[in-house]
Amino acid sequence: MNIAVVGAGPAGVFTADIITKQFSQIEFPVRVDLFERLPAPFGLVRYGVAPDHPRIKAIIDSLHNVLDRGDIRLVAGVEVGTDISVENLQDVYDAVVLTTGANADAPLPIPGIELPGSVGASKFVSWYDAHPDAPQHWTLDAEQVAVIGAGNVALDITRMLAKHAEDLWATDIPNHVYGILRDSKIADVHVFARRGPAEAQFSPTELRELHEVRDVDIIVDPHDMVFDRSSEELMKSSKQRRLVAETLVEWSKRDPSTFTASRRIHLHFMQAPVRLEGTTRVDGKCQGG
Template identity: 40%
Template sequence: MPGPTYRVAIVGAGPSGLFAAQFLSAHPGVQVDVFDRLPTPYGLLRYGVAPDHTSIKSVATALARVFDSPTVRFLGLVRFGHEVTRDELVAGYDAVIYAVGASEDLRLGVPGEDAAGSRSARAFVAWYSGHPDAEPQSLQGVRQAAAVGVGNVAVDVARMLAKEPLALDSTDMPEEVLAELRRASISDVWVIGRRGPQQASFTTPELRELCTTPGVRVSVEPPCSEWVDDDLLDRRSRANLTVLRDAVERSSAEPAEPAEPAEPAGHPRVRLHFLFWRRPVELHGDPVTGLVLERTRIGPDGRVVGTGETERLDVQLVLRAIGYRAVALPGVPFDEALGVIPSAQGRVLQGGEVAPREYVVGWIKRGPVGVIGTNKSDAKETVQQVLDDLAALGPRTDRVDVLGLLADRGYHPSTFDDWRRIETAEANRGASFGRERMKIEAWHELLDLVQRERPGGPVPPGH
């Protein structure tokens, strides 16, 4: 005889949520509903991975197979805390998994940070990735730009600014984004870190890709001769230093730049500067005309401290890429200091006690660290707790019909078939430009394709 049927809700259709759905779908008797406020699944795979990183984006193709299972449904255009509440999901499912990621970015906390031209790298990534919430990013008047941070987000935005736009024509970038990049006249890009190159968190393939971008001349400060002994470093740090050394050597061997650079064949288009042991202390102008940096060092307690020595970069664009932060979900426990839902091996904790039938995966569980693959082992750990608890607790006998509640309020979630319609439209749009696909980034076009109105008016960022 068949066993009991369990229903599990997952809030968030990004990599962590879909890995969780994948593991759950392998167990007979478990039905999964994946909720998202967007009509498009895949989260950061669609809206956070650089458009020219097609090999990473192909992970979405593998994750899409989870929706081939008749036991997994995609339910888009449902905002947690708006169309559906925590109490309703907990009452309607045997288990609820929160997989919403981290939707805000950390701030520099320096004077001038709110000036025009000082922006979030997260917002810049959302723009070139075609996110429907993204605000247009003008590059008019920008000759020099700085990315503050030494992780992969800083590398990505620096590469987008430094790369020849023609090399992006084959990507799924919206045409409006490509047009803005073509109009831009970027001559210098700085990547700035408050520690040394050996402590930078770039992953080596991404750093190498940036440093070998055609037409880019690389410099590093402090120079390679002042770096620590490689033998004291781990493998990734040693590899990163090798990439930087090789890039500097290649650039030094290239012909000198002309007085008016950029276009003659054989000359660099953009100068890429890595500045280590610096931290921003002030932005000048509104719009931004300069970035003041203070030199740093390691203090007696191992922390970074300022030396009091400052310098100014003439820049018209500053992108902060110093980390992401999760935001609290309505009614769900949240640790403001750590920026996560408190949990133990994936089980949500409320007041130090396990909240029955509630779980967490991904960045909202462990903080915004790790690569996409990290979410797989993370989800596996959480799903194991879900399965153990379902076996112990058994199915609910009084489950609320959540979709019935939504229908009664006039809300009708979008489906995976609706997403397929968006995919087809993006492929058709891309074909008209000679590309495989092109993102549809406007809310009204997405909603027309899924043939739904936006419930309750504008959809705010985050869940």
């Protein structure tokens, strides 16, 4: 049996792995070809994880082990839909499995979102991970940046913007990214979450890593630490939500007079943007509700 798996990210590699192992158990011959548009495999593990997260990028080692076995053939640099169609694959293979994942940002339908200076997270992450499709140049000339969202990607972006570039030098950060971050004028990064602290999708580990960033103060407004009945129930049922909420409450109790760092991360809750202001570009005014 011949099977084509489209997409060589973690989902594609592990799908190919499961297929080959399942058929080997019943001693049925199978050939799996793994198609990838980019010249290198591993998808978002390679191009979607911040360079200062080596323990997450270590997943690549296990993916390498799967491909190094020799029973899965990688066909890189071939775009299904352009270089070859799904119909062509169906003519040649007994089965075609699509594991291409999400490669675009969810839209944020508010006025002004299209202004220069407003950028989707996937584009920024692709830039600092040197994705082949991303431009090498990026303009970081603002002193304040708003990050909209309350998940781990938002934390990755926030940490990359707030860190001093020299603290990234020991990672595998690309040279052109290092140079632009080194010259960045950013002093404040504001993270906006639509819901409350108990509903934030941060993982406790990722959130606590913010506190480890050198010369950065984390500012949480104590007035944002509001927990209604549904929040209380959520924290009772989820240890992760409880740990996140406890960390945020702890940070909100800090004395502002102790903040002395040259850069700051502000975590805002129960604030959703309704409009970005500006004419030729975002001018730093964001109206929320």
